Every structure is written in structure tokens, then in C-alpha cells.
Amino acid sequence: MNRFSFTEYLTSNAGLDASLVSSLVSSCQTKQYKSGDYLLREGERSLHSFFIEKGLAKMYGIDSRGKEHILQFAPEGWFVADRESAYFQKPATCFIQAIEDTSVLLIDEAHILEMARANPGFLEFNNKLLHNHIRHLNNRIYQLLSATAEERYLSFIKTYPDILLRVPQIMVASYLGITPESLSRVRKDLAGKHAAR
């Protein structure tokens, strides 16, 4: 998988001038994780978000029955954060874990605010990111409310064809809110339908 330079990302997406970007980037720490390492554990306090430059991470919670539920996948070029800790400075409510060897930028939320204050272009960019994220989450909720397991899987394939190829089925199932067994059957049915033409 190719690498996403944060610098490149900002200059091309946020429309910021190079000096500003380099000042933001230089103030961030880079960190490497091996597949399986935790970027954040439930209960920890940490004041930064993560920008994935390379690799893949998952954010998930563990319920009272010990089951894992994936809230988000984060491939290169994406942000992940437990807002509870990064923004509201409380103990984290979920885990963030690398599922490939991953290199990330640690981004201080306070610093984001500073940047937004100082630079209108960055403010607008940051706002667009947040609104976009909200839109995604609303979509996901709507799916969970209205669609069957099969429909959700089809929608996942369409929206994240790249991620589908990089994570085990068991994690896709967790993301969709169904068991691995059910997902296996859904796929079997779909294969059948496809063949029967």
C-alpha cells in the first residue's frame, strides 16, 4: 500500500501554503506501530488524534459480553480519534489498534484549534472534515436502522472495496454488526444469485 504524506495531503486538499503546512507537520510526532499494536486503549487518556500515513487501523469497543464491535476502519489518508479522550480529555471509551504495520502522525487537538484560529483556510478545511465525518456517521446509522445484513454488506463492498481486500472477514462482520457465520452465509447466497443468471 502506498504512503500518504501528511504534508502532501494538506497542501493538495486543504489549499494551504507550504510554509504553514510544514509548521503544522513539524510540530507533530511520527510513530510506527506493528500489526497488533495499540494506538490507544480503553481507559487511557491521550490528547491527540491520529493521521494514518501508511497501514491500517481499527477503532472498536468491547461490550459486556466480551464481544468486539468495530466502529471505524482507518486506512492511509484518514484520521482516527477517540473524541472522548482526544477532545474532551476523559478516559478513552474504545481501543484503536493497528491491523497492518502502520505509521501515523500524532496530532494535538489543541494545536488544531490554534491553527484554525491563525489561518482561515485551515479553519474551513477542518470544518469540512468534521461535517463530512458527521455525514458518514449518519449514513452508517441509517444503514443499521434500515438495511438487512445482505444490503449492508453490499453497501460496504461498494463504499470500501479497498478495505474489503485488506481485512479478514471476521472484522467486516463486526463492522456490519453481524456474526462471521452470518457473513459467510450472506456471501454464499450472493455467489449463488450471481451464478444463477
Added chain:
Amino acid sequence: MNRFSFTEYLTSNAGLDASLVSSLVSSCQTKQYKSGDYLLREGERSLHSFFIEKGLAKMYGIDSRGKEHILQFAPEGWFVADRESAYFQKPATCFIQAIEDTSVLLIDEAHILEMARANPGFLEFNNKLLHNHIRHLNNRIYQLLSATAEERYLSFIKTYPDILLRVPQIMVASYLGITPESLSRVRKDLAGKHAAR
């Protein structure tokens, strides 16, 4: 139900000085809706969000089978918006409808950006709102992934005791992602458990 002046809300919550607030508020239009009126319909284009001063609204989508799914309730003091239209200037993907007689402030998203640009305090306030909203949505997703109908209902009671009393059960069911019949049975079971002590 009491009224939430937007002016009061901003001065007390955002920590902004009065002149600034009044300039924002004066640039917004107020609008009244009767119960049942639409603030926004699917497919419409509209560039503003709503702040509910009084009353209650719901945001919902209608699926391919004609079923309604409630994404959000919005009582006084809350914002509602279809980001697709308000922020990304595309046709709305859902309906927003008053379920009580409601008075709202129409807030231009472009104007929010301007204000944030001009005033650091407002920027911070706006950011906090967005992050908080994201946190709520993540919680909701986690619930839908991990909890049973009964657990979700109990959590709803706890989180929105006020709304519970103001909306018909059929809408609570829609919000929880279950049928009205199921909700009725969940309530019956809970009443039984409660009595059996």
C-alpha cells in the same frame, strides 16, 4: 415547554460578548412551524441549519420499503441539519419535520464560518459542538451494533427522559430501530420484571 432564546444560549454557553451574539442572531431569520409541517424535505436544497428555540422536530429518512427511520430528535436548545444540503449544497437526503408547534432560527452555514473566522471564542464553541455531535453519533452506532432492543430502550430512557414523554411510542421504536409491536412487548417485559421484586 419553555423557550430557548438563541441569544441567551450563545451568551451563556459560548462565552461570547453580547454585541457579537446580537450581530449573529439579528442576521438569522426566525420561522414558525405547526406540528406536522416540514422544515426540510428530501431532495430539497437549502443552505441553512436549524436551531430549535421551542417545540420538537424529528429528522428521518424513508427506506425503499416505505418505512420511516428516525435519525434524530431535536428539542429546544438543539441544532438539526441535513449536512448534505446545509453544508455540501446537495439535495437533502432526509426529512425534517415538526412534531410539536415549533419555532426555529434559520442559520446560514456560510455565516457560521464567517463568525468563526472573526471570533476565536465562537470558533472554539462551534468546534466543540461538532465534536460533541460526533461523539453522540459514535455512541449511537455502538449501541446499534452491540445492544439488544431492551438495552437500547433502557439507554434511551436514561439519555432522553424528556423526549420519551413528548413523542408517541411509535417514533421511539423507529429511533431504536425496532417495530412498535416489539417496543410494546419490551415495555411489558420490563414492567413485569419491575413488579416481580
Added chain:
DNA sequence: CGCCGAGTTGAACTGAATCAAGAAACGTGG
């Protein structure tokens, strides 16, 4: 008064979960 939507209850049904067991894929160390 009559009607219509909301809520309840019952019976039958179903999509998905659970439990169990075997097969394939994977990575890790020797």
C-alpha cells in the same frame, strides 16, 4: 358521534445468532 392513529396482544414466521465441528489459510520458530 364516528373515525383514525396509537398501543396492545396473540400466533406464526424468519433472519440472524448460537453451538459445534471440520477444512483451509497463516505466521512463526526451528
Added chain:
DNA sequence: CCACGTTTCTTGATTCAGTTCAACTCGGCG
């Protein structure tokens, strides 16, 4: 590079939470 143990995936049998369909009650409102 192979052998090993560990996940992952699949398939079958059974169970169960929640849906669907249908009938009936109730309260409010025109």
C-alpha cells in the same frame, strides 16, 4: 522450507429475538 499451532472460514443443526400479520381496545379530535 517445512511443521506446528492458531486463527479464519465454512457448513449444518438448532434456537431465539424480533418481525409480520391480524384483531381488538382505547383516547383524542374533527
